[in-house]
Amino acid sequence: MNVETGLALLNRVRERKPLVYNITNVVVTNFTANGLLALGASPVMAYAREEAADMARISGALVANIGTLDESVVESIILAGRSANAHGVPVVLDPVGAGATAYRTEAVRRIMREVRLTAIRGNAGEIANVIGEQGEMKGVDAGDTNGNDPAELVRRAAERLGTVAIVTGRHDYVSDGSVTYRISNGTPLLTAVTGTGCLLTSIIGAFAAVEPDTVAAAVSALAFYGVAAELAVDSSGADRPGTFQTELLNRLHTTGPDDLRDRVVVERLNNG
Template identity: 40%
Template sequence: MEVLNSIANLLKNVREKSPLVHHITNYVTVNDCANITLAIGASPIMADDKKEVEQMVSLVSALVINIGTLNERTIESMVLAGKKANERGIPVILDPVGIGATTLRTDTVRTLINNIKFSVIKGNMSEIKLVAGEKVEIKGVDSAASEEGAVQIAKDLSKQLNCVIAITGAKDIITDGDRVLYAQNGHKLLGRVTGTGCMTASLIGSYCGANKDYLMATAAAVITMGIAGEKSMESLKDGEGIGSFKVRLFDNVFNLTTDEIKERGKVRYE
């Protein structure tokens, strides 16, 4: 399929260019995010002090902002880093983890969107609906929202914010407001391991840092994590569980080939 050939070429670009990706991210998963960035062939930087984030952003190819573990200090750093990234014209990715769970999270996402032009916003159905201003029942950081109308919500939000919107779930939806990609790789065990969503945002930053078509770059990242999840599950032996699964995610991202993307990728393009 032509779209899978294009996505496979994006993987080549990441490994040839090895983009530097700056993260201001969730301290629960920061090490995982750094390692998955290395696994795909990019290089991570994890810096969140306001005294250095602007200088750090001046050196990198992409910025990933994740609100998983918020505090007032890092909120200020996120705004400073995002504005500097916009000045430089490099992609900024937002992962609005747990938006709606508290007023702080919701207000922070509003502040970020009002001050920063994002290239990609990635979240589950609940998170994207809340970013779009809809009322949603909250269940921690997991999605409890109906997927009814998901495509139209994503397309409308994409046009409103002029960025790629990615809704992750059993069927991933990625859109730039006009084009829509549906990806169906993955395994339910990905939802049993802390950090797979955060790591997906890091993969998006890695692909966007090396490729200018952010819709296709986001799709490539989502499919990469999905294929790695499938292969990790397939390799488990009796008595092995989520610990072995998580370790193999890194191995399978590291060893992912363009041929595997073409052979295993499950994607539909509209």
């Protein structure tokens, strides 16, 4: 993976404007839609069981997010996911709050039994709980993974789940079980604005919609998003989360080749 690969994928997203179908939580719907539009993708939010399969079929990617969870959401995700699988549409799952409650954890596992995932993206606590390990949770926010190395956690998750796993935090990690990357872009201010992780998952979906190599798509999306966040905090200041939120949308729209070449920090790690 190199910066030029990421640039090519960013250009492809902006040229093709892929339709990203989001079954996401009510807290982040507007922010996610605006973030995808700022990037250059085309968002759609639809929750009804009656149209979930049809919407997935015509989309470039399906992003499923369980942040505000009920049985109808699970049913729609499964219907959309099965349709996406049948029509070659990538499926990215955001297991928000996995481990916080038994119902939430079982919902994630049910989705994974029913739908073949292209990628799963969560913080360390969420991903640890998805694979049956102990990750500390506060509500739907994660604490730590009891000292587990996140690079090893993401590799184990990819291996056990048979998909590309993504763990985000102070550093971000992507693995398919064979190769693992660490991305060291971003800002702590991302944790002061709700929905930034959910938006990131949808942006990974946009990149996956135009690139069949899911590892390359995920690494490129994470690096791009992290650089956009760094530029946003440069403009907003480190103590203004409201201004930062607006500037993040601006930078998703304007971040370009020179910014990425100057700032991207991506390392390939040795597995094992």
